Amino acid sequence: MNVLEMFILIFATFRLTRVIVFDEIAEKVRRPFFREVVEVTKNGEKEIFLVPKEKGVLGFFGRMLSCYWCTGFWVAVFCYVAYFLIPVIAEPLLLIFAIAGGAALIETVVQYLLRDNE
Structure with missing residues (x-):
């Protein structure tokens, strides 16, 4: 594997992991592994938190999907093997x-540089 191929795998793993863990496009894929917890703030506003299910296979995958590092590892394995x-x-x-x-x-x-210049 040369340096260019390594960087392609690194950046692809980074982006695919972000899609799976954070992006709205994958929300329907993540939903079965989480339950919603509603909490009311001191101001009376409702906040919804997604918490991994507690038991079984759904809980296992929920915990993995809530961990960027865990998901990133398995995405890296997938990308490497597929490549x-x-x-x-x-x-x-x-x-x-x-x-x-x-x-x-x-x-x-x-965005970081623009924020610092304001």
Whole structure:
């Protein structure tokens, strides 16, 4: 594996992990593994928290999905295996996720720099 391939896998893993753990597009996939807990603040406003289910397979995956590091590990394994076993399919998809991951990191830096200049 060369350096470029390594960076593609790193950025693709970063972006795919963010999609799975945080992005709204994957909310329906995550929902079965969590339960909603409603708490009322001192101001009387309701806040909804998603908490992993407590038992069984759903609880296990809920705990894993609530941990960015855990999900990231398994996404990295998936990306690595897919890259070597089915490169014709994996390479273009991983490249797209890598480009999106790099763009997300650049946007984060730009927003941080703009915030500091205000």
